[in-house]
Amino acid sequence: xxxxxxxxxxxxxxxxxxxxxxxxxxxxxxxxxxxxxxxxxxxxxxxxxxxxxxxxxxxxxxxxxxxxxxxxxxxxxxxxxxxxxxxxxxxxxxxxxxxxxxxxxxxxxxxxxxxxxxxxxxxxxxxxxxxxxxxxxxxxxxxxxxxxxxxxxxxxxxxxxxxxxxxxxxxxxxxxxxxxxxxxxxxxxxxxxxxxxxxxxxxxxxxxxxxxxxxxxxxxxxxxxxxxxxxxxxxxxxxxxxxxxxxxxxxxxxxxxxxxxx
Amino acid sequence: xxxxxxxxxxxxxxxxxxxxxxxxxxxxxxxxxxxxxxxxxxxxxxxxxxxxxxxxxxxxxxxxxxxxxxxxxxxxxxxxxxxxxxxxxxxxxxxxxxxxxxxxxxxxxxxxxxxxxxxxxxxxxxxxxxxxxxxxxxxxxxxxxxxxxxxxxxxxxxxxxxxxxxxxxxxxxxxxxxxxxxxxxxxxxxxxxxxxxxxxxxxxxxxxxxxxxxxxxxxxxxxxxxxxxxxxxxxxxxxxxxxxxxxxxxxxxxxxxxxxxxxxxxxxxxxxxxxxxxxxxxxxxxxxxxxxxxxxxxxxxxxxxxxxxxxxxxxxxxxxxxxxxxxxxxxxxxxxxxxxxxxxxxxxxxxxxxxxxxxxxxxxxxxxxxxxxxxxxxxxxxxxxxxxxxxxxxxxxxxxxxxxxxxxxxxxxxxxxxxxxxxxxxxxxxxxxxxxxxxxxxxxxxxxxxxxxxxxxxxxxxxxxxxxxx
Ligand code: SF4
Numbered sequence: 001x002x003x004x005x006x007x008x009x010x011x012x013x014x015x016x017x018x019x020x021x022x023x024x025x026x027x028x029x030x031x032x033x034x035x036x037x038x039x040x041x042x043x044x045x046x047x048x049x050x051x052x053x054x055x056x057x058x059x060x061x062x063x064x065x066x067x068x069x070x071x072x073x074x075x076x077x078x079x080x081x082x083x084x085x086x087x088x089x090x091x092x093x094x095x096x097x098x099x100x101x102x103x104x105x106x107x108x109x110x111x112x113x114x115x116x117x118x119x120x121x122x123x124x125x126x127x128x129x130x131x132x133x134x135x136x137x138x139x140x141x142x143x144x145x146x147x148x149x150x151x152x153x154x155x156x157x158x159x160x161x162x163x164x165x166x167x168x169x170x171x172x173x174x175x176x177x178x179x180x181x182x183x184x185x186x187x188x189x190x191x192x193x194x195x196x197x198x199x200x201x202x203x204x205x206x207x208x209x210x211x212x213x214x215x216x217x218x219x220x221x222x223x224x225x226x227x228x229x230x231x232x233x234x235x236x237x238x239x240x241x242x243x244x245x246x247x248x249x250x251x252x253x254x255x256x257x258x259x260x261x262x
Numbered sequence: 263x264x265x266x267x268x269x270x271x272x273x274x275x276x277x278x279x280x281x282x283x284x285x286x287x288x289x290x291x292x293x294x295x296x297x298x299x300x301x302x303x304x305x306x307x308x309x310x311x312x313x314x315x316x317x318x319x320x321x322x323x324x325x326x327x328x329x330x331x332x333x334x335x336x337x338x339x340x341x342x343x344x345x346x347x348x349x350x351x352x353x354x355x356x357x358x359x360x361x362x363x364x365x366x367x368x369x370x371x372x373x374x375x376x377x378x379x380x381x382x383x384x385x386x387x388x389x390x391x392x393x394x395x396x397x398x399x400x401x402x403x404x405x406x407x408x409x410x411x412x413x414x415x416x417x418x419x420x421x422x423x424x425x426x427x428x429x430x431x432x433x434x435x436x437x438x439x440x441x442x443x444x445x446x447x448x449x450x451x452x453x454x455x456x457x458x459x460x461x462x463x464x465x466x467x468x469x470x471x472x473x474x475x476x477x478x479x480x481x482x483x484x485x486x487x488x489x490x491x492x493x494x495x496x497x498x499x500x501x502x503x504x505x506x507x508x509x510x511x512x513x514x515x516x517x518x519x520x521x522x523x524x525x526x527x528x529x530x531x532x533x534x535x536x537x538x539x540x541x542x543x544x545x546x547x548x549x550x551x552x553x554x555x556x557x558x559x560x561x562x563x564x565x566x567x568x569x570x571x572x573x574x575x576x577x578x579x580x581x582x583x584x585x586x587x588x589x590x591x592x593x594x595x596x597x598x599x600x601x602x603x604x605x606x607x608x609x610x611x612x613x614x615x616x617x618x619x620x621x622x623x624x625x626x627x628x629x630x631x632x633x634x635x636x637x638x639x640x641x642x643x644x645x646x647x648x649x650x651x652x653x654x655x656x657x658x659x660x661x662x663x664x665x666x667x668x669x670x671x672x673x674x675x676x677x678x679x680x681x682x683x684x685x686x687x688x689x690x691x692x693x694x695x696x697x698x699x700x701x702x703x704x705x706x707x708x709x710x711x712x713x714x715x716x717x718x719x720x721x722x723x724x725x726x727x728x729x730x731x732x
Contacts, residue, residue, distance in 0.1 A: 014720050020680055021713065023720035042724050047676045053663055055624065055643065057650030061667035068671065148626040177583050181623025183659070186705030188621050190275050193709040194587040195623075224710030227696055252696040252713030 007039040008125075011073045013081035013090070013114070016048035017216040022251065025216060028243035029082045029117050035243075036127040038078075045072035049089035055182055059096065066093040070106050078124070079114040082239050083215050084146020087116045091149065116146055117239055118214060122155040132244030133164030139171045139208035140238070141199065141222065143215035147175060156214055156238045163241055169206040173198070180221040196225045204231055210250065211235045223251040263381055263409055265610050266594030270617035273592035283589050286419050290412075294580040297524025298631070305520065315517055316635045318510060319571035323562060329471040329504045330553070336474025340536025342549035350380035353554045357382060357463070357496055360550055361391050364494050366460035372478060372485040373397035374465025375413050375574065376554055377498050378596045379609070382463075393463070394455045396484040398448055405432045411590030411598060414522050414576045419589050452484070462488040462546070464534075466499035467573070468514060469551070472507045475535040476551060479515065479528035486532050495534065495546035500554045502570040514573055517633040521575040557608050565644045569604050571634040578628035578638060584621055593618055600628035600638040607645050616654055619645035677721055684715045684722075 010033050018025045030040045050065035070093065073079045081087050091111045097104040121127040138160070146152035160168055179185060179195025186192075199222055203211045211226070211233055213219045223235035234250035266273060277283055302308045322329055334344040347353035353376075361369060369386065371377065371393050383393045383404075395404045399417035403410060405428045410416030417425075422439055430437040433447050464485050466476040476497045478485045489495045505511050519525040538545030561570055579585040579599025590598030595615070597605045603618035619642035628638040649655050669676045691697050691714030699707045706712055717723065 016680070019720040020684055021715045023715075023717050023723050026720035026724070042721070044721075045673045047670045047673050050670070053667055053670075055646065056659055056663050057643070057646035057648070057655065058663050058667065059647055059650075061663060061671070064671050065667070068673070144623065144625040144627075148630055175627075177623050177625035177627070179583070179623065181625070183662075184621075184623045186703065187659075188271065188274065188584075189705040189708055190271075190278050191584055191587050191621065192623075192705075194278055195583050196710065198583075220713050221710065223713050224696070224706070227711040227713075228709065248716065249695060251716070252711060254693055254695040 007037055009077045010038040010040050011076035011079045012040050012042045013046060013049070013069075013073070013079050013086060014042060015081050015083045015086045015216065017220070018082055021220060022216055022237065024245055024248050025082050025237040025239055028237070028239040028245045029080070031243040031245065032117065032121060032239060033080060035129065035131065036121055036125050038125075041076070043072040043076075049086040051085065051089045051182055054089065054092065063096050066096050066107065067103060069093070070103065070110050073110060073113075074106075076113065078120065079110065080117055080120045081114070082117045082237060083217075084116045084143050084150050084152050085215050085217065087114050088145035088149040090114045116150050116152050116214065118155040118159055118242075119146075119150060119152050122158055128159070128162055130159055130162035130242055132242055133166075134241045134244075134246055135165035136209045137167045137169055137207065138210045138212050138241070139169050139203050139206045140174060141171075141178060141203070141211060141213040141218060142175045143213055143218045144177050146214050152214060156212075159242050160212075160238065166241065169208050171202040171206045171208075173202055178218045178222050180218045182217065185221060192221075193225075196221055197229075200225045200229060200231065200233075204233060209233065210241075212238045212241060214238050219251055227252050263378065263384075263596060265614055266591075267606060267610065267615040267618060268594070270592060270594055270621060273594060274588040274621070277588040277592045282421055282424070283419050286421050287586055287589055290415075290418055290580065291586055294415075294523060294576070298521060298577060298580070299524075301520040301524040301526065308517075308520065311513065311517055312633050312635055315513055315573075315633060316571060318505075318513065319634055322505060323502070323567065323570055326501065326504070326559075326562060329506055330501060332471040333469050333474055333504050336471065337536065337549070337551055338474075340474050340549070341539075342474070342536045342551060344551045344553060346553050346555075348555045350554070350556055353380045353498065353552055353556075354382060354385045356552050357498065358386060358389050358391065360494065360496055360548075361386065361461050362389075364460055364548070366391055366494070368392045368394060368455065368459050369461040369463055370394050370396050370456055370459040370488045370492065371400070371462075372464035372480065372488045373400050373416065374463070374498050375410070375596060376465055376500050377463065378410060379556065380498075380554060382498070394452075394459065396452055396456065396488050397480070398445075398482055398484070401448060401452065402428055405429070409591070410596075412576060412579065413574055413597065413601075419591060456487040456491050459488075459492045461494045461496060462490075462492040463496045463498060464489050466497050466503055466551075467518065468511050469499065469504040470506075470508055470511055470533075471504055473535055475508075475533045477511065477515075477531060477533045479518065479531050481523075481525075481529045483530045486530060489532070489534055489546065490544045493546055494548040495537075495550070497534065497549075497551045498554065499551065500556065501558055502572075518573050518575050521577040521631065521633040561608065566604065566608060566641055568636050569601070569608075569641055571636055572601055572605075573634060574601075575633055577631040577633065578636075581627045581631050583625065583627070584623070600642070601636075604638060604641040604645070607648075612645055612649050612652070613654060616645075616649050619643070619649075677719075680719050681722060684719045687712070687714050690714070
């Protein structure tokens with residue numbers, strides 16, 4: 001697609017974890033979208049996709065958050081976010097309303113317009129003009145919702161293939177859950193710990209310097225484990241590499257912004 | 263079987279530290295999933311067959327009464343009897359009754375999860391009838407006074423040493439750890455039991471409405487001996503196992519074998535169609551089918567309807583990372599893994615089994631491999647909703663969600679809270695970029711560091727940039 005055709009108006013779904021923990025992932029997403037010819041806006045009325053409530057069985061809170069999110073993203077041609085699981089949640093909004101409820105149709109409409117970033121770039125925009133270099137051996141973890149709900153598998157790999165200097169070494173069981181699971185990791189910490197230990201073990205076997213993924217929840221989990229285990233491997237969101245924004249420290253590495261006041 | 267599902271967390275903690283169990287679980291992972299993957303790859307139409315099987319099951323469930331009645335009338339026509347049992351208790355009593363009518367002292371048993379579900383062995387023993395398990399795995403468990411931890415490989419939690427130990431103790435023979443020797447020992451022990459049994463009890467994988475047949479599939483052939491040698495054969499099974507025709511049955515058999523063990527077909531596929539007829543070389547004089555409901559008919563048409571499609575292949579647990587970490591016993595009742603996390607709350611009550619549908623990351627692997635496409639995560643989520651609506655969820659969860667929800671529904675306040683937490687965590691982390699221990703987040707920081715925010719929130723930075731631009 002040509003960068004000069006009339007711009008596509010995209011609403012960025014930041015996701016609460018990116019907002020809180022890794023703003024650079026948000027900026028990398030914006031940069032990629034702009035490179036692909038989109039104009040990006042960030043609706044202020046967004047908070048979280050509602051997964052904590054949905055997966056804890058609190059339908060009412062989930063519905064309220066769904067309505068707020070649907071309204072916040074009204075009118076955007078596309079809604080794009082750097083997370084398979086949060087965009088997947090936006091798709092689940094359709095399950096929250098009865099056929100007769102006017103919100104049902106609005107939820108269906110949002111579902112059609114919302115995409116995980118790598119799948120949006122590849123499947124919708126057919127974008128491949130990646131302008132980045134990252135001279136490292138990397139490995140890639142497929143986060144569950146992106147993989148199984150949204151079919152995100154080849155897209156990040158295809159884009160990574162365009163990055164100068166990056167070599168992808170696949171780990172065994174790349175598709176096995178890392179044990180994050182939202183509240184699961186604090187409700188069942190022992191089981192979660194076993195799962196993430198398996199994951200960091202497999203990632204480490206590849207000899208990669210950096211572990212990449214497309215969901216910050218999983219990445220915080222895996223990065224936290226890698227650091228606790230004293231492993232040298234670093235962790236980053238894939239968009240940081242694709243956008244050429246790897247000059248900042250990796251996840252859980254030294255805080256460059258320390259001391260800046262609120 | 264005593265229900266230990268309420269202690270799931272504790273069970274899991276113990277299981278994770280059990281060296282023997284962990285070794286055994288390692289073998290499982292390398293076994294079934296890999297074999298299934300190869301089998302699936304070799305059959306390009308596999309996924310179309312899954313759709314076909316899902317649709318056929320849905321059709322059957324919509325017409326369950328019709329097919330069950332057809333099945334019953336065919337069984338009766340063939341000279342057998344069908345017993346309808348609403349509860350576990352009805353089923354146990356019915357079976358004991360049949361055993362007492364023929365004055366049975368011992369019964370041989372093929373593997374049956376429904377028999378576990380209704381706690382049959384204990385009940386028979388209490389009433390003076392000795393059950394003898396003939397499936398090798400079940401036989402080992404019976405010697406050890408143990409329970410299945412898997413629906414098709416009941417003794418998967420054991421290692422060779424455990425079997426060798428149990429045989430040595432009960433068979434009074436020199437200890438051996440040669441599988442061939444152990445197998446021979448079991449064979450010898452069981453042969454006499456097969457011949458002497460008064461009644462043979464088996465489960466059924468499917469019931470065929472058009473012929474009134476029941477079928478069991480095994481890899482050991484023990485089912486054949488269990489059902490053909492004694493004078494009375496009782497099939498204990500549940501209502502959702504019925505299929506319209508023999509042709510339909512083969513569709514499920516093909517999916518079942520591949521999904522379970524990666525075989526193209528199970529080694530022994532044994533059909534039973536009524537008692538022995540004149541001129542038959544062998545077979546029982548009496549043929550009974552005990553049809554258990556035990557909460558299943560309540561699921562028809564409800565939120566858990568899809569679960570009734572289950573053909574008990576075990577693929578969901580074989581591929582489940584939680585099952586793979588803690589094994590089947592941690593789940594605390596008969597059915598483990600994802601399918602158990604849906605069924606157990608229905609059968610023993612969500613009050614006791616609430617942990618099971620919660621102990622899932624919703625990774626979706628189970629649904630991905632389920633041959634009849636049961637949306638297992640969705641059904642587990644149904645239980646979480648049910649639990650939440652009944653005010654049964656733990657207080658920490660309810661309050662946590664209520665507090666978080668309050669902010670999540672108010673974007674302006676939410677921003678302020680995010681900014682403060684973001685600043686707090688960055689301050690805690692200092693120069694390190696991560697936090698070793700965080701108040702209220704012990705579940706996280708006991709095992710991993712908490713990466714600190716790598717700067718002010720995205721929203722703060724974004725707004726500043728927009729301000730700078732204009
Ligand atoms: S739920 Fe599906 S995968 Fe699990 S045992 Fe039943 S049929 Fe097999």
